[in-house]
Amino acid sequence: MARVHSVLAASVLLVATAINSGAALPRKLASSVERLKAVGAEGQGNAAAQAAWNEVAKAKANQIPELLVAMDGANDYALNWMRAAIETAVQRETTAGAKLSLKSLEVLLRDTQHHPRARRLAFELIQKLDASRAQALLPEFLQDPGSELRREAVAQLMARAAGQTTAAKASAVTTYRQALGFSREADQIEDIAKRLQDLGDKVDLAKTFGWVAKWQLIGPFDNAGEVGFAKVYPPEERLDLKAELAGKSGPVKWFPYETRSEYGLVDFNQAISSLKGAAGYATAEFWSDSARTAQVRLGCKNGWKVWVNGALIFGRDEYHRSAEIDQYRLPVSLKAGKNILLVKCTQNEQTQDWAKEWEFQLRVTDEQGTPIVSTR
Amino acid sequence: MKISLLLTAALTVAGSLGAADWTQFRGPNGDGLSSETGVPVRLEPSSITWSVSLPGRGLSSPLILGDKVFVTVGSGARQDRLHVLCFRVTDGALLWERQFWATGRTMTHEKIGAATPTPASDGKAIYAIFSSNDCVALDLDGRLLWFRGLGRDYPNASNSLGMSSSLVVVDGVVVAMVENDSESFTAGLDARTGVNRWKLDRPKKANWTSPVVFKSPGQPNRVLLQSAQGVTAVDPTTGKIAWDITEGASTVPSLVVNQGKLVIPANGITVVEPVPGEAKPKPVWHSAQLRPGTASPVVVGGRLLTLNDGGILTCADVQDGKRLWQLRLKGSFSATPVAAGGHLYCVSEDGRVQVVDPSKAEGVVVSELPLEQTVIGTPSIAAGSIFVRSDSRLVRLGGTALR
Structure with a gap:
């Protein structure tokens, strides 16, 4: 043999x-x-x-x-x-x-x-x-580095699980759980989670997606007339978590924030106040056990900028069109040890019901979408 | 000498457009009108000459050039596979298909997808753009002439709800409106190579309208760019602005040119007339009562027709905007009506093709045919037929053989 x-x-x-x-x-x-x-x-x-x-x-x-x-x-x-x-x-x-x-x-x-x-x-x-x-x-x-092949392999496994649902519920759960372990596409993960929930098996979506959940926030700063997107506020020049800074309507300080959302939403409306024409910052330490390439994956329907270790990675000034998981995939290099993530999130002055959100979600993954979690 | 003249004439014909080809969004003149005769008016199930399945979704209009129909399609869970397909007019046989990987962002509102903008043709090639701002030129036999990833070249050029501006090609330049909230521009791409002939910064505001070519005897061609700011006329060869109207306009339905006048969806309908030598077009009339929805206006036999999303078709005299009648069609509408032989073809989102005679004292629905498919895109007219592309199929109504 x-x-x-x-x-x-x-x-x-x-x-x-x-x-x-x-x-x-x-x-x-x-x-x-x-x-x-x-x-x-x-x-x-x-x-x-x-x-x-x-x-x-x-x-x-x-x-x-x-x-x-x-x-x-x-x-x-x-x-x-x-x-x-x-x-x-x-x-x-x-x-x-x-x-x-x-x-x-x-x-x-x-x-x-x-x-x-x-x-x-x-x-x-x-x-x-x-x-x-x-x-x-x-x-x-099922573990292919190519997302198209991997997705199709997972879809095949899901189809097998669906076929088991009536006759062998436990087998279906096992197969869906296998599919969940292999899947790297957000919509596929959500689909599997829903099917598992229908079978009485609850998926911890926050853990599956691997959001960065613990942040320090500060704000509001002024973004009236959307000028705050381009304006350089002190956190962009120097991160000092003990500093008291001049905000939109008075002094502001950094404060800790941990999202409990299963979609990892960092919600400035809830953390600061429901404001219009405002900007906020969020920073987090992200520990990596090695120097490596990775992706910062962001979902946001507000204006935003992302810095890693002080370097601006990308920014976008589109407001309230739409947001989804992994909407923006930003290639980054992580250092071994401590890395500093900084996100600027700007809210404009639209007053429609669909223009209330002032939030983002962020995770760090490899190129295939496998979550990388901070080692500390 | 005679031989060379004949040869020149033959070559000119070989590389030119057929009179009744459908070469861009809303047809050869961008006004929704076809000169075709014999297009069926009494639609019934037997009017379906053929119907073929498509490998994905889309709402771009089919182009018809001679014996070929060209359609764009988006597929994949993230609409990141872009297709251009070519079918035979007579029987719907697939002649060729080319696929591309999107290089720009593919996120769109669920109602639309990658294949939302309609391609354009100069008779020699098909120029297709997708919501990802990937732009491709293929000759009529499917040979790749060039590829541009405008969303990759300009990484903030995208709209999270999707892009829909169709292309036009004029004077050897493909005009691509890539207008959005962030990196907003319109580009003139060399039709032979795809490289930028010009790139014009545009208002930072999402825009789903399509450019329109304005031709006037003895005057240079202009491309009209409609946006929230108004209408800008540019020289297609240089991108230089010829004139501007800055009183604002819609960002969804597109203007239509009729008898040298611009019928603009702007606070209702605003009609203006460009005058050679004048810095700005002169106002003709305005009506706040005529309110197009997603569908662009169309003028048939001196009658201006606007259709709102709820299916209210409003007819007005194009000379003065006076409202003549209103007719409630069945269903909700996104597709722009098109016309041939004095009849208007309106397709609702649930795929009901309704043929309207707009010439009478009241609008009359002459016939209707439910296709029972989702149709968001504007139909096309050529070869004695109506071509409707649904979310999954391409359907030919009427016509028997290529003339």
């Missing part, structure tokens, strides 16, 4: 090596691929890419796996150029009766070193070739 495994592993390795070598792409095609990968912001490289695209779209069926591999390292613009060329080539080749190698596509799909979008496209090509095979492969992707 062990020998069978090693032979299998060796053949997978051989195919994988062939795919990774890049040798199968003729020079002209490889050069065209490079021109597609050279596109950038504001249409940079578009003119050169146009002719190159026509070359890549002429690729033969046996070159498709290599083209998928060539998506590694491509930026988001180039991925779209590549995708369109590959799909065009596949459509032409398969219409003409050429066969795509299912085996090569599967090898590429399983190799998580390749770009998640190349792997996703490989999966979709497999779906077109052999839908049942694609379904059979899905459970392998």
Whole structure:
């Protein structure tokens, strides 16, 4: 049995090596691929890419796996150029009766070193070739680094749980709990939680999402006429939690605040007062056991800015359009040890019923959406 | 010499638009009117020539160029997969499909989605923009000409309720209104490469209206940008402002041009007339009684028609705004009515196509056909037919064969 495994592993390795070598792409095609990968912001490289695209779209069926591999390292613009060329080539080749190698596509799909979008496209090509095979492969992707594959694998598990609901309630709960553990998409997590609740199993949503719950708040500062969004108030220059600062209508001080909301809402209306034309700040220590990349994920329908360790990450001055979990995903670098999060949240002067909220929710996750919780 | 003239003529025809093609939001002239004849008036179940399923949601209008229908679609739990599909007019067969990953924000109100704006065509290519502000140009056979991620290039250019401004293409420039509360602009993109020909800062205010091309004999083309601030006319080749009306306008229904005058949803309806050489258009009339909802106004045979969200169709004399009649249609409405052969085609959100004859002393519903599908997008008219795109299907009503 062990020998069978090693032979299998060796053949997978051989195919994988062939795919990774890049040798199968003729020079002209490889050069065209490079021109597609050279596109950038504001249409940079578009003119050169146009002719190159026509070359890549002429690729033969046996070159498709290599083209998928060539998506590694491509930026988001180039991925779209590549995708369109590959799909065009596949459509032409398969219409003409050429066969795509299912085996090569599967090898590429399983190799998580390749770009998640190349792997996703490989999966979709497999779906077109052999839908049942694609379904059979899905459970392998419950922990996939690619969000599209992972989501679909979780959806398959949820469908299995739904099928168990009537006959074997306990099994359904177990399967939904498994799905919850694998899911990284907020809407899917909420859906699973609702189904579990219907089965009498309550999910701790706050813990599942991993909100930053303990904050220090200060405010209100002035945001009449929405000028406070751009105005630099003292917390942006120097964080001194003992300082008394000049607020919108008198001195203000930092005070501790812990959200009890299962959606992690830091509610300035409740913590300070229901005000219009006001700005507030929230700060929290976030301890990481290592230096690492992460995402700060924010939901907010007010104006906001986020700083990590004193560096402004992003800000947005849109008011009362809409908010959702993980609305904004901000790539950040965390230091080992203590990191300081600072959020500015500004309320405008709209008076409609739907313009009351002055709040945000924030969590720190990895790139896939797995919550990272402060180690202290 | 004769041969070369013939060749020139042939090439001109090959790269130009057919007279009855439907090339943008509200048709070739952006006024909701089609010159098609033979479009069915008495709709019945047998009027459905074909109906095909779409791989996702959307409310952009189909474009029809010759024997091809082009439709955009958004799919995925976060509406982050963007599709452009091409079907054959005669039988609805899928000719090609291209998919793209959104690079900008895809969050929208649940009623809309990624495929809300309508593409535009100059007869050579399809230019499609999505709510994520991803913009793509494909030739009519599906070859990718360029891709732009305007939401990625300008990271605060988005609207958490979704973007809906359709494209226009004029004088070799694709005009994209990316107007929102934060990083608000309108851009003129080179139709050949997608690069910015110009980028104009615009009012920081969410805006769902669509640009309109204003053509006037002997005058340079203008693109009219409607916003909460008013209407701005720009030179499509440079983005330079030609004139401005600053008395405010709606941010949902879009203005329509009729006989050289602008019929603007602004505090009801405001009509103005641009005059060559004058700094501002001259006022013609204003009526607070005519209040379009989400649907844009349309003028048919000298009659101005506005439709509110609750289905009240109001008819007025376009010369002076005098109200002539009102008619209650069935259902709620988001789609703009379109017209051919003097008849108005109104599609309610529950998919009921209602054909109205607006020419009489009172409005008359001539026929109706319930499609029993959610329809938010404006229908299109070409090839002797009406093309309705629902939340899940593309339906052709009428027409038998391509002429």
